[in-house]
Amino acid sequence: MTKNSIWNKRRRREIRFLILSLTPFFTMLFIFKILPIFANFYYSLRDIEVQTSGIFVGLKNYRMLVNDPLFYKVLKNTFTYLLYVGPVNIVFGFLLALLLNQKLKGTTFSRAVIFVPYIFMTTLVGIAFRWILDGNSGLLNHYLSYLGIEPVYWLTKSSTAMLGIAIASIWWTIGYNTVIYLAALQGVPREYLEAASIDGANKVKRLFKIIIPCVKNTTFFVVLTTVIYSIQVFGQVYVMTSGGPNYSTLTFVQYLYIKAFREFKLGYAAAIGVVLFLIILAMSIAIFWLFGDHDEFKAKRMKRREKFE
């Protein structure tokens, strides 16, 4: 009895201390992250002039958005970017990790080289690639000319501008996926691989039957983050093309930014933000469902049913 009460006292004190420690962080989190998210829903239903809280207009902002031809361009551009960057970042991120996981000379150095771009600032990457991709005097076109390829006006033609941004983005972000995969690959149990090779499984078979299933959880994480980050692309676009030429690289966040901070249509921008949120939510649910363990789920349900019967 006495022992128990001492334990309780101690525990209560510990909990109090924990709450005290966490309060500053959660206060900040609430004020600067959670509150704005909900406030955004509220703002999206209002017509906001700069210095006022605006007037309630119901779904007017959303109706305007549906009738806005630029909105569909923005949708298309954002998904084009995702299609360019997503698969390459995931598949090549994995392949690079496989390569770097080999016991070869210089892998440590290569790992560093591949990851370093990720820690650069977006602005830096954007400006450097603006030079590299320049149509008339860019580095990339210079090397392409050796292959007999006519100069490509990467960032100044609406047909190739998004591709140009994708190239810069891939170079910039692929290292992140590689490092995540590398960690996962090192966690693949060696016994499995050895056992499989003793049983006569070749390299390709080992890759598909053992390695890929083993890193499935990592793949889930990588796919999810790649999709979310791609849909939210902003920095590269802002620095490299500002959404041009002829709206060809205008993505969601860039559009939202211009509407909110150039034209000060805060309610409208909030509505764009909500739509972006819903798209990301839908994509995330789809990915969860895609990677969810349906067999396990089914088995559980069967068990429950059996119990019931």
Added chain:
Amino acid sequence: MKRAVALFLVILMGGILIVGCGDSGNQTSVGTASTDDTTDAVTENVTTGDVTTVTFWAGLTGDDQQVMATLVEKFNEEQDEIQVEFYSVTWSEIFTKFSAASNTSSGPDVMLMHPTDLSTYSDKEMISSLDNLIGDMGISASDYSTAIWEGNQVNGSQYGIPIDYHPMAMFINLDMFETAGLTAEDAKVSSVEEFNELCEALTSDGQYAIGLGSNYAHTYRYWYGFLHQAGGSFLTEDMSEAAFNTEEGVKALDFMASWVTNGYAPEAQADIDADWLGGNTAMVIEGPWFIPTAMNSGMNFATVEFPQVFERDAVWGSSHTITGPVYDDRDEEVVSATNTFIGWLVENSFEWSASSGQIPANITVQTSEEYKNLELYEYAAAFINVAEYVVYEPLCPGTSEFGADNELSPVANAVYSVISGESNTSDALDTAAQSVNLILE
């Protein structure tokens, strides 16, 4: 021990939080509260009441920001009754801040803008009409060309005092002209044929006559000039509808597109300035802000008026213009100090021009010996000569959306898509006109 350290950290963090929150709230009272602090000049002045503080905001960056900061400093040193505090970040950022601070005394007393911003902010009642204050500033309308003075009016009321004006002109590489057997006089063209002849002579293998970049703001500005030369107009007179999707608009845009198709200008050019400075193009159309850069490059160059190829004379132009933001309960002292400062700034605008290249809008300043003695004066003539026919962008609230400074401008994007050969001229202008009409509704 561990516990003590943890507790200390918590207190420290909590303390930072409290200090962080408290500071912003107390900011305004700091000056008056700390009477014992005599080392800080501003604090001292506020408490003794001798000095009036005027805040001045602008969106200038780089060299321009330095020039303006030096000018303000000079004003502060010349007299000891007014202390001007100058603050400048990029245009888009300063307008964001301006909106957040509007109608509170934490906003500026003086703000620099472009005329295209005037109607946007006067419409939102964020800046006030200066009609009654112009006299106190020692400024008179007769000191300005009509086009420039009226380019800063919204519904007939003066909202901005232009400190400078910046139309466009051609910068020509004299060495390349000489090689082609031409002189600067030949660049003063008065018809499409003459312009084409000039460009023909300057185009050779790997060398282009003129730059026409993917800087959509610039291509829009060129087209805006040519549109008015052809007799067209951007909006209808009552500024309720687009009026550029006409024969004149098409003519102006087709003319520009022909620079690329004729091979006078490089295709999908990324940087017109760099290509001109690097000797890839013989001419570039730029504003007076480019004069210092061109001079520093050590090139042998001259400036020539913007090509006048159609019936009328016209060229796009804009200004940096001084505005007075609105807020309640402004002290009389601050108002008069603000007027004094604006008057001084206009009077000394040649110094602003000396380093920024911008042309003084005030004719007294423009014809002053101080200005004429400047090294860059010889390049300013091409800009000064056009003062009578500069065309400002229409001053209605929508301008901030379809004007050149907005990346989403449907007009600028249409102009660019035609130049890059991606759209048909009249279709592109029609679509742009529809978007402009939507904005104006």
